[in-house]
Amino acid sequence: MEPLLRDTYVEINLDNIAFNMRKIKEATGSSVAVAAVVKADGYGHGAVEIAKTIMENGGEYLAVATLTEALELRKKHKNYSILIMGYTPDEYLEFVAENNITQTIFSMNQAVILDELGKKYRNKMKVHIKYDTGFNRLGYKDCSESVAEIDSMFELENLEVEGIFSHFVLAGPEDDDKQYRSFMSAVAELESRGRTFKYRHICDSISGIDYPQYRLDMIRPGAIIYGLKSYRDDTVKLKQAMTFKTRIYYIKTLEKGEGVSYDYLWKAERRSAVGTLPFGYADGYPRNMRDKGFVTIHGKKAPIIGVICMDQCMVDLTDIPEARVGDEAIIYGDGTNNTMDINQAAQLAGTNKNEIVCRISRRTPRVYIKDNEIYKKVNYLLQE
Numbered sequence: 269m270e271p272l273l274r275d276t277y278v279e280i281n282l283d284n285i286a287f288n289m290r291k292i293k294e295a296t297g298s299s300v301a302v303a304a305v306v307k308a309d310g311y312g313h314g315a316v317e318i319a320k321t322i323m324e325n326g327g328e329y330l331a332v333a334t335l336t337e338a339l340e341l342r343k344k345h346k347n348y349s350i351l352i353m354g355y356t357p358d359e360y361l362e363f364v365a366e367n368n369i370t371q372t373i374f375s376m377n378q379a380v381i382l383d384e385l386g387k388k389y390r391n392k393m394k395v396h397i398k399y400d401t402g403f404n405r406l407g408y409k410d411c412s413e414s415v416a417e418i419d420s421m422f423e424l425e426n427l428e429v430e431g432i433f434s435h436f437v438l439a440g441p442e443d444d445d446k447q448y449r450s451f452m453s454a455v456a457e458l459e460s461r462g463r464t465f466k467y468r469h470i471c472d473s474i475s476g477i478d479y480p481q482y483r484l485d486m487i488r489p490g491a492i493i494y495g496l497k498s499y500r501d502d503t504v505k506l507k508q509a510m511t512f513k514t515r516i517y518y519i520k521t522l523e524k525g526e527g528v529s530y531d532y533l534w535k536a537e538r539r540s541a542v543g544t545l546p547f548g549y550a551d552g553y554p555r556n557m558r559d560k561g562f563v564t565i566h567g568k569k570a571p572i573i574g575v576i577c578m579d580q581c582m583v584d585l586t587d588i589p590e591a592r593v594g595d596e597a598i599i600y601g602d603g604t605n606n607t608m609d610i611n612q613a614a615q616l617a618g619t620n621k622n623e624i625v626c627r628i629s630r631r632t633p634r635v636y637i638k639d640n641e642i643y644k645k646v647n648y649l650l651q652e
Contacts, residue, residue: 272645276514276547277633280313282321282643284507288493289325295504296476300483301467303329303351305490307337312552312625313494313509314634316344317646322493323348329370331488335360342367351396353488355406361385370394370430374408379421386426396431396467397421399454401447403435410450415457422463431467431486432458436475444475448482474498496610496621508609510625512599512632516565518544519585519593528582529574534559541585543570545597550578552628553599554617561616563597564607566590570597600624 292302304327306315319330319341330345332338333354341350351370358381364371365385373379373395386393397418400407408414421429434451436444451470458465469486471479476487478500491498495508522528522536536542545563549555553576561572563583570583570591585591601607614621630648637643 269642269645270647270650272633272635272647273650274546274633274647275517276545276551277512277635278312278628279511279513279635279637280318281507281509281511282318282636282638283640284495284509285313285318285321285493286325288495288506288509289322289327291504291506292476292487292489292492293326296480296483296487299485301328301486302326303331303467303469303486303488304493305331305353305472305488306341306493307331307333307353307490308622308626309337309630311490311494311496311622312628314636314646315341317634317636317644319345319348328486335363335369338369339363339367342369353396353398365389365391365393370396372396372398372406372433374398374400374406376417376421379424379427383424383427392426392428394428394430395421396433397429399432399434399451401434401450401470402443403437405435407434410454412457415454419458419461419463429463429465431469432465433467433469433486433488436470436472438474444479444482477504491622494625496625498621508602510610511601512628514545514547514563514597514599516543516585516591516593516595516597517546517580519591520544527574529577531575534574538586541589541591542573543583543585543591543597545581545583546579547599547632548577548579548581550629551632553581554613554619554624554627557613557617561613562608563599564601564605565595565597567605569606 304322309315310318329349329351331351331353335356338350338352353372361381382393398407401410467486468484471482471487473489473492476489495506520542522540522542524536524538527535555576558576562569565588568588572581573584574582598607603609610621610624614624633647635645
């Protein structure tokens with residue numbers, strides 16, 4: 269197995285992802301399909317590498333946001349169903365057709381283009397219709413004119429209108445129910461015209477667990493696949509899949525009054541041991557964690573001190589006298605043994621869990637664990 273060539277890396281537990289997928293299927297039932305959201309490189313976990321585990325444990329679709337994300341998956345996984353949930357410009361739709369990808373659309377213009385491409389490639393093009401019920405981002409406006417246009421798409425011979433979906437704002441139960449009723453009213457009108465959909469979907473991770481009455485034919489879980497919990501239902505227990513690790517590269521002793529990093533925003537209040545760690549905001553670690561973040565070394569919390577640099581940061585090791593150069597430091601753990609889990613990192617950084625994991629950059633290698641052993645190492649910067 270090739271060396272990583274770097275001591276800062278992300279460890280991904282494939283067994284935990286498999287466990288989470290089985291729990292999702294157990295909670296939602298066999299009649300509800302799962303379109304596993306693996307956009308943003310699988311929320312930083314590595315979409316290509318986790319896809320097989322997801323599909324082998326209950327996934328029917330892999331869902332992404334962009335054409336390039338879909339093409340990356342298609343290169344490695346020839347037979348998986350892939351849904352682009354976002355907009356693909358007209359001039360790039362041929363790539364969708366060439367690679368047998370399901371495209372989200374919300375205009376007759378794109379329906380016609382895909383119909384023509386289906387004729388060219390002798391293959392019915394699958395599409396899902398995006399129907400906006402209040403998010404006001406992408407999708408058909410909720411009105412009778414939109415329903416009529418969607419209805420006419422079914423007349424296109426080389427187009428398969430496989431699904432229709434919307435997206436909850438998650439502003440609260442009352443607003444969520446209003447969105448659901450608007451969506452189902454449009455679907456009912458189309459069904460009254462003889463139109464049917466294999467997949468009707470509106471639920472993401474949170475609503476997919478908390479609102480069983482809204483699951484319909486498919487849900488689109490993202491964060492929960494990776495063990496990132498935002499829903500309220502405590503009966504569904506998940507396992508965090510990601511651990512972020514590094515090692516101590518250097519230790520020096522500072523006298524009282526000496527400063528650390530840019531602008532000396534931290535100064536030693538006593539004789540202190542300071543360790544330098546080889547990770548920084550270019551690896552996706554929030555720069556605003558200065559003086560509130562920490563790493564875990566020998567099961568003890570080592571506070572991050574001074575301004576976090578692009579490639580390095582410093583920690584106070586004074587209360588961990590056993591720390592040595594080369595010792596492992598846990599940046600994000602699962603919350604046990606004094607580690608910071610993703611939820612705590614998000615709270616300290618003033619953001620959400622998804623951003624914390626998505627921002628971890630591709631210069632940070634990934635190590636995949638399966639059956640409690642290293643299964644694969646991926647160093648993106650060295651891939652051809």
